[in-house]
Amino acid sequence: MTTIDIPDDSLFGLGNLPYGVFSTPGSRPRVGVRVADFVVDLAATLGDEVFARPTLNAFMAQGRRRWDEVRRRVGELVSGEVPDTAVHPVGEVTMHLPIEVGDYVDFYASEHHASNLGRLFRPGSPPLMPNWKHLPVGYHGRAGTVVVSGTDIVRPCGQRKAADDPAPAFGPSRRLDIEAELGFIVGTGSPLGTRVRCDEFPERVFGAVLVNDWSARDIQSWEYVPLGPFLGKSFATSISPWVVPIAALEAARVDTPPKDPEPLPYLRETEPWGFDIEMAVEWNGRLVSRPPYREIYWSPAQMLAHMTVNGASTRTGDLYASGTVSGPRQDQRGAFIELTWGGAEPVDINGEKRTFLEDGDEVVITATAPGSDGRRIGFGEVRGRILPAVDDDGGR
Amino acid sequence: MTTIDIPDDSLFGLGNLPYGVFSTPGSRPRVGVRVADFVVDLAATLGDEVFARPTLNAFMAQGRRRWDEVRRRVGELVSGEVPDTAVHPVGEVTMHLPIEVGDYVDFYASEHHASNLGRLFRPGSPPLMPNWKHLPVGYHGRAGTVVVSGTDIVRPCGQRKAADDPAPAFGPSRRLDIEAELGFIVGTGSPLGTRVRCDEFPERVFGAVLVNDWSARDIQSWEYVPLGPFLGKSFATSISPWVVPIAALEAARVDTPPKDPEPLPYLRETEPWGFDIEMAVEWNGRLVSRPPYREIYWSPAQMLAHMTVNGASTRTGDLYASGTVSGPRQDQRGAFIELTWGGAEPVDINGEKRTFLEDGDEVVITATAPGSDGRRIGFGEVRGRILPAVDDDGGR
Numbered sequence: 001m002t003t004i005d006i007p008d009d010s011l012f013g014l015g016n017l018p019y020g021v022f023s024t025p026g027s028r029p030r031v032g033v034r035v036a037d038f039v040v041d042l043a044a045t046l047g048d049e050v051f052a053r054p055t056l057n058a059f060m061a062q063g064r065r066r067w068d069e070v071r072r073r074v075g076e077l078v079s080g081e082v083p084d085t086a087v088h089p090v091g092e093v094t095m096h097l098p099i100e101v102g103d104y105v106d107f108y109a110s111e112h113h114a115s116n117l118g119r120l121f122r123p124g125s126p127p128l129m130p131n132w133k134h135l136p137v138g139y140h141g142r143a144g145t146v147v148v149s150g151t152d153i154v155r156p157c158g159q160r161k162a163a164d165d166p167a168p169a170f171g172p173s174r175r176l177d178i179e180a181e182l183g184f185i186v187g188t189g190s191p192l193g194t195r196v197r198c199d200e201f202p203e204r205v206f207g208a209v210l211v212n213d214w215s216a217r218d219i220q221s222w223e224y225v226p227l228g229p230f231l232g233k234s235f236a237t238s239i240s241p242w243v244v245p246i247a248a249l250e251a252a253r254v255d256t257p258p259k260d261p262e263p264l265p266y267l268r269e270t271e272p273w274g275f276d277i278e279m280a281v282e283w284n285g286r287l288v289s290r291p292p293y294r295e296i297y298w299s300p301a302q303m304l305a306h307m308t309v310n311g312a313s314t315r316t317g318d319l320y321a322s323g324t325v326s327g328p329r330q331d332q333r334g335a336f337i338e339l340t341w342g343g344a345e346p347v348d349i350n351g352e353k354r355t356f357l358e359d360g361d362e363v364v365i366t367a368t369a370p371g372s373d374g375r376r377i378g379f380g381e382v383r384g385r386i387l388p389a390v391d392d393d394g395g396r
Numbered sequence: 397m398t399t400i401d402i403p404d405d406s407l408f409g410l411g412n413l414p415y416g417v418f419s420t421p422g423s424r425p426r427v428g429v430r431v432a433d434f435v436v437d438l439a440a441t442l443g444d445e446v447f448a449r450p451t452l453n454a455f456m457a458q459g460r461r462r463w464d465e466v467r468r469r470v471g472e473l474v475s476g477e478v479p480d481t482a483v484h485p486v487g488e489v490t491m492h493l494p495i496e497v498g499d500y501v502d503f504y505a506s507e508h509h510a511s512n513l514g515r516l517f518r519p520g521s522p523p524l525m526p527n528w529k530h531l532p533v534g535y536h537g538r539a540g541t542v543v544v545s546g547t548d549i550v551r552p553c554g555q556r557k558a559a560d561d562p563a564p565a566f567g568p569s570r571r572l573d574i575e576a577e578l579g580f581i582v583g584t585g586s587p588l589g590t591r592v593r594c595d596e597f598p599e600r601v602f603g604a605v606l607v608n609d610w611s612a613r614d615i616q617s618w619e620y621v622p623l624g625p626f627l628g629k630s631f632a633t634s635i636s637p638w639v640v641p642i643a644a645l646e647a648a649r650v651d652t653p654p655k656d657p658e659p660l661p662y663l664r665e666t667e668p669w670g671f672d673i674e675m676a677v678e679w680n681g682r683l684v685s686r687p688p689y690r691e692i693y694w695s696p697a698q699m700l701a702h703m704t705v706n707g708a709s710t711r712t713g714d715l716y717a718s719g720t721v722s723g724p725r726q727d728q729r730g731a732f733i734e735l736t737w738g739g740a741e742p743v744d745i746n747g748e749k750r751t752f753l754e755d756g757d758e759v760v761i762t763a764t765a766p767g768s769d770g771r772r773i774g775f776g777e778v779r780g781r782i783l784p785a786v787d788d789d790g791g792r
Contacts, residue, residue: 103540108623121622129621134564135555139623140536140630144499144711145588154589156706159531159660168530170660192541192632193550193786219706225525226517227504227535228624234536235706236588264555264566310552310615310631311786315540390589390707 001081006036011378014075015251015371018242018380019056019207022093029054029096034242034380035078037090044086045077046070055100056243060187060206061316067187067206071247095241097148098209099185102315104146104237105307106181106213106323107138109298111257113326116338121221133261136298136306138320141213142234146319149240149382153214155359155389156235160218172389173216175343176357179324180281180291180334180365181211183239184300186318196308198269201301204314207243208300210279210365210382211321214238217337217356239319240365240382248377252276252369256299263302266309273299277379279325279367281334286349291325291334293367359388397477402432407774410471411647411767414638414776415452415603418489425450425492430638430776431474433486440482441473442466451496452639456583456602457712463583463602467643491637493544494605495581498711500542500633501703502577502609502719503534505694507653509722512734517617529657532694532702534716537609538630542715545636545778549610551755551785552631556614568785569612571739572753575720576677576687576730576761577607579635580696582714592704594665597697600710603639604696606675606761606778607717610634613733613752635715636761636778644773648672648765652695659698662705669695673775675721675763677730682745687721687730689763755784 006013012034022039023029031051032039042051050058059070108114111128114137118127131137155176161168187206190196196204213233220232256274277293298306303320324334333339336356340346343355357363362385371377402409408430418435419425427447428435438447446454455466504510507524510533514523527533551572557564583602586592592600609629616628652670673689694702699716720730729735732752736742739751753759758781767773 103538105626118622131555131557131564131618131621134557135619137619137623137626139626140538142499142536142708143539144714145708147588154707157591158706159527161527161530167657168527168660170662192543195553216706222527223531223533224622224624225527226514226620226624227533228620228622230501230533230535231702231706231708234703234708261563264564266566306627307630310554310612310627311550312538312541312627312630318540 002084002087003081004035004038004078004087010036011368011376012036013371013373013375014079015373015375016244016248016377017071017074018244019098020241020243021055021096021098023096024088024093031056031059033074034090039088039090039093040078040082041086041088045082046073054096056098057100057317063188064203067245068247071245095148097146098241098243099317101143101146102318104141104143105138105320106141107136107298107303107321108323109136109296109303110324110326111297112295112328113324113334113338116326116333120337120342134263136303138303138307139228141237145234146237146239149238151238151384152387153236153384154387156216156219157389158216158219158231159222161222168222173218174356175217176386177215177217177336178363179213179215180279181213181321181324182277182293183209183211183319183321185209185243186314187316189315190308190313192313193311195311196304196314198301198305199271201273201304202246204304205246205300207245208249209243210240210367210379212238212363212365212382212384213321238382238384240380242380244377244379248371249275249369251372254294257295257297266305267302269299269301273301275369277367277369279334279365282364283354284349284361288347289331289333289339291332292327293325295327296322296325357386359386361386398480398483399477400431400434400474400483406432407764407772408432409767409769409771410475411769411771412640412644412773413467413470414640415494416637416639417450417452417492417494419492420484420489427452427455429470430486435484435486435489436474436478437482441478442469450492452494453496453713459584460599463641464643467641491544493542494637494639495713497539497542498714500537500539501534501716502537503532503694503699503717504719505532505692505699506719506722507693508691508724509720509730509734512722512729516733516738530659532699534699535624537633541630542633542635545634547634547780548783549632549780550783552612552615553785554612554615554627555618557618564618569614570752571613572782573611573613573732574759575609575611576675577609577717577720578673578689579605579607579715579717581605581639582710583712585711586704586709588709589707591707592700592710594697594701595667597669597700598642600700601642601696603641604645605639606636606763606775608634608759608761608778608780609717634778634780636776638776640773640775644767645671645765647768650690653691653693662701663698665695665697669697671765673763673765675730675761678760679750680745680757684743685727685729685735687728688723689721691723692718692721753782755782757782
């Protein structure tokens, strides 16, 4: 038996206990919980087949009462002695995509980000669209290209056209960017023709992950009218492997920024569902930004209420993300197009000037939040490295 | 044993043989083929477990060679004697959603539709955006709310705001509309980081269905900038239960309209993948439109090539649709917003004036195409009836 030693400064203490899907050499993917620098095999310790599955979906579908019960049992389990064979150093396991993604929706809920992009994409027009303060603007992304942290990102090709080019050209994106976001995972779905209230958020939503919504700005800016982003985003969206339970974020809850104008009744919350989560973005190892999630205008409860107010159903495994998290300061911007102001203000990365991502660049997004026992909890990381575009004959 | 009598004018003769998922009272959903007015149970006749599944996905994933082989065997089977227990009158079975939908993408590939909507949504601006003739504009829709024909559609609620309203109001959509479309279903997926060429279309795409992309125009017009349609569409998308194999559409193949300007190389086809499919839209039993699919500017092969040119993967069960099919004439428009010119020109439906859909209205979309044996083949229908909005306290 093993007793897991949890250092005082671990971001994966008893107040966190995030779930993920891992495998060890020669074994099948199954559910584990991270404690300090170890992964505890829940299939092996809890004797429940639901944890032997290759995604969290079956467990998530069991609902809030069950999540709470398992969280309590896991807390007791890892505080005592755990069978040696069920404990794996985190460096010795492979992490997998933790969920089977249903629908993926990406919001646009940071006022700083939306304003910055408005200024960059539509110079001369008001930076925020008239609807922005009335509803959480969002759109559907590609669920099939959500990948787990560590997956290499092949530079996408596509059509791009600058304003003064006579016609579009085809080729690898030259303005490849990141979007540092927080993502929420639906645990228990809701039927078609019904809506989910803001206050149902903790019953419906299982947990949160970090999201890097890779974005090819040149492809996006040419394609996105009038139906929104498509190929500029759909080549890959990376998520962190550890799903932090909403219950672990209790101490991080804060009010979202004041709403002006007051939103329509279906978007009013009786409890605050903002989170004081501090994100960090590293570009080739250099910390370039600390996006403050607490600045996000719409809460994930409001996003869920909005997403379903038309009667749209939700499913276990649906993923919805905040949109880029940006704060008011330059060093709080969660996308490089903002950080470098459309490429006009390069940043220094280890002595090299960078505007957008170059081949071989690596981006790591991390985040921490206050935990319930006075310590901080961590989300782990979402990491991705850019591989060169696959050159095949100019798109023939 | 039964010999199936196929009338000469049947739209479901030996040149069609579409697949669907059906059940009879007390039995589980399984795969069948439609012949004349009968459904032949493939699980019972072909002795293959893949047809005992509740969706076509496992069969579709087996690939083109297998599709061709099964089509040949089914043709032989239904030309001879079939066990009585494997033949069901189509009126005595329940049809189910035939596929587990992966991602759902909706294109916007009718020049007449895009121009009409441009005039209606953006009066005073050029009707087509500058990108429209360079690429098939599209976006991701909500896969989880794709429903089978016959599913009632609850009128969606949401935010709506006319241009001269000071603020948005909440309530049931007042401009509920249809979009008559053709949808294509991916049979064999393609890995992340690779692209699918136009010429791979018949290897990758299993078949076609009719699509009604229900649209709440008032919700859509307020929400859609800058990220595209979201709640105005996501409440429901209906598809027909019978998946017509691409092989059945061989005689319907035509060139798509001439391209000017010539598209980039990755969008050039060496074979034509337009289809001469005649659609029909009935509103409460009255034929109001005959949208001609042959007018669609971009072929489904070009749509698939575009959708993957950035390296996005595809999966078995991915559904992508043409966008509203509209022809040049008023009586060829596939959406009521076009047919009634934004509600300004009501149509007469059985003595009642209609602009948009009222509660209790029913819409049926059908389509036929030339078949390989000189007869026509049919898609069956996609049918939906509008139920009143669920009134719950003004959205509280």
